[in-house]
Amino acid sequence: MIFSALAKQWLWLALFMVACGVAQAEPNCVEVDGIATIENGDVAFARQMAIRDAVAQAAMSSQVQVTAQSETQNFALTKQSAQFAAQQRVTSMKVLSEAQEGGNMLRVRVSACLTAGARSCPNYIARYKPRIAVASVAVQDQYSVKDIMDIVPGYQSEVYRRLWESGQRNLEQLTTASDLYVGRPITPNLSADLLSTLADRSLAQFLLLTVVRSADWEVEQTQLGKEVRQFFRYDKEPTQRTVSVDWYIVDLVQQRIMMQGNAFKQINDEDVRVGRDKPFGSRQFFVTPTGKAFDYVINEQVKSILDAIACVPIAATIAEVDNGKVIVPISIEAGVAQGDVLAVYSRTTRPYRIGNIDLGTDLEPTAFLRVQKVLPKFIVGTFEGKKGLVQAGDLVKSW
Numbered sequence: 120m121i122f123s124a125l126a127k128q129w130l131w132l133a134l135f136m137v138a139c140g141v142a143q144a145e146p147n148c149v150e151v152d153g154i155a156t157i158e159n160g161d162v163a164f165a166r167q168m169a170i171r172d173a174v175a176q177a178a179m180s181s182q183v184q185v186t187a188q189s190e191t192q193n194f195a196l197t198k199q200s201a202q203f204a205a206q207q208r209v210t211s212m213k214v215l216s217e218a219q220e221g222g223n224m225l226r227v228r229v230s231a232c233l234t235a236g237a238r239s240c241p242n243y244i245a246r247y248k249p250r251i252a253v254a255s256v257a258v259q260d261q262y263s264v265k266d267i268m269d270i271v272p273g274y275q276s277e278v279y280r281r282l283w284e285s286g287q288r289n290l291e292q293l294t295t296a297s298d299l300y301v302g303r304p305i306t307p308n309l310s311a312d313l314l315s316t317l318a319d320r321s322l323a324q325f326l327l328l329t330v331v332r333s334a335d336w337e338v339e340q341t342q343l344g345k346e347v348r349q350f351f352r353y354d355k356e357p358t359q360r361t362v363s364v365d366w367y368i369v370d371l372v373q374q375r376i377m378m379q380g381n382a383f384k385q386i387n388d389e390d391v392r393v394g395r396d397k398p399f400g401s402r403q404f405f406v407t408p409t410g411k412a413f414d415y416v417i418n419e420q421v422k423s424i425l426d427a428i429a430c431v432p433i434a435a436t437i438a439e440v441d442n443g444k445v446i447v448p449i450s451i452e453a454g455v456a457q458g459d460v461l462a463v464y465s466r467t468t469r470p471y472r473i474g475n476i477d478l479g480t481d482l483e484p485t486a487f488l489r490v491q492k493v494l495p496k497f498i499v500g501t502f503e504g505k506k507g508l509v510q511a512g513d514l515v516k517s518w
Contacts, residue, residue, distance in 0.1 A: 148232040150215065151176045157223045164504025166217060167460060167487040169227040171518075174212060177231035247433045247454045247517050248289040251424075252323035252371075253279045255293060256331060257300045263335035266392045267409070273399025274329065274417070281421045287428075289452035291321045305330050307367050311374055318371040322448045322496060324434055325377065326369040327424065334409070336360040336391050360391040362412040366420050368427055372434045372514065378427045382419035384412040432517040437463070438497065439511055445488055445500045447515045455498055455517075459490045464514040465507055485509060 153173025157165040212231040220226055256274045264270050279292050293299075299317075301308045307328050317326060336357035363383040370377045388408040397403040397410070404410040433453050439446040445463075449455055463486040485507035488500030502509070 148230055149177055150228060150230050153227045153229060154220075155225050155227075157219070157225055158506055161504050161506055162219075162225065164484075164487065164506050165225040166227060167462075167504055168484070169217070169225050170212075170214065170229060171462075173227055173229035174231060177212070177229065177233065248287060248452060249324040249428055249431055249433045250289045250291060250322055250450055250453065251282070251287065251325045251327055251368075251428070252291045252293055252317065252321040253282070253327045254299050254329070255295065256329045257305050258331045259305050260331075260333045260335060263333045264331065266394060267334070267404075268393075268395045268398040270331065270399045273401075273404075274331065274413075277400050277417055278327070278329065278420065281417060282424065285421060285425055287425060289450060289454075291323050293317075293321065299326075299328060300330070304332075307369055307376060309369070309374065309376070314369065314371050314374050322435075322450055323371055325428065326371055328367040328369060329420070330365045330367075332363040332365055334360065334362045334413075357391050359385065359387055360409055360412065361385045362409070362416055364416050364420065366423070368424065372436065377431075378423075380420065380423040380427075382416045382423075384415045386412045434514060434516045436466075437509070437511050437513045437515055440509055443501055444491075445502070445509070445515075446497055447488070447500065448497045449515070450497075451493055451495050455490055455493055457490055457493055459517075460503055461488045461490065461500065461515050461517055462486075463488060463505075463509055464516065465509070466513050485513075488515065 151173045153169040153171065153176065155165040155168035155172060212229050215228040215230055217225060217227045253275060256271050258264055258271065275292065279290060282290060298310075298313055299308050300306065314326070317323070337359050361383060362385075363381070365379065365381045367379050368377045369375070386408045391408050393404065393407050393409050397407060399413075405414050433449060433455070435447050435449050437445055438448050447461075455461070462484040464483070465485040486505035486509050487503040489503040490498050490500050492499040
């Protein structure tokens, strides 16, 4: 009887919460219109352009960040400008209707649901995971890490593991790195031939390069103490150590450095040496003061990488076009599903230049692909509207 009474109380409470709108809150969804021009009678292409327009408007429908700038002269407004940035991400959308207007205009009505988080990605395609090739680590000062066993393979494996556990499962671990770094100090090798070969071999969109600049130790001492030790030739155990690491994310499609990060940590302890019996990455290593410093640096690196790629569209170059079927080297771990639509951008567009500097191209979609098959290392798509030539080497993006 007591249980029955309690059950009734909980039932009445649940019904009350539902009646008040607490238990089943409506998702943050909006209905918006997108429009596009029908060119050469290609309604399918115009439909995808109109959907893109609607999704962009949905992302801007609320929580918009506005940056305004104005100039005045003699108390009169002479110049005014504003930039708008979406602070929400479209998590799902559905086409409600479409209609042609005026003969060459297509209007599409879309229902789009948004996230409430102000730091969400503003684009619908943020659910995809770009592929990252994690390269072997370079060490700038070999002497500073002479007491740490297996730092090069250990550091690489640890970064890979933490990225994986953080949800970034689209990864490739490279076993060689002799050509990936150049110069003193060590910097990324941005040779076009090297990056193209690496992209073809790994199917990666980004390359992660890591340089351990230093992990040097020193003795904290007064000037008098230093002179006494030098006179008696007495070496004191080091009591300070500073770990400094740089990392770079290289865009293998655009062949440029997308971001660069750095983290360092200083420790003070009676014994900062590690010992060769505690290999990098082992539990015995990470309980040491030096291991704790590296643990902090790696966590900072992983967070920086995830933040950098969180809102980046996936991108790959077309491998082959055969009788209307398009083969794109996007691996299954990217999250692309059958029925998804991807955009194609032509590589034949003439780049803008100033002097000898390549400024890039003003890319606009030349076609859309409807994904028909998702295989382990590539996808197969068919055209969902096309207004220009599509060939091997053209760029495929999720937006």
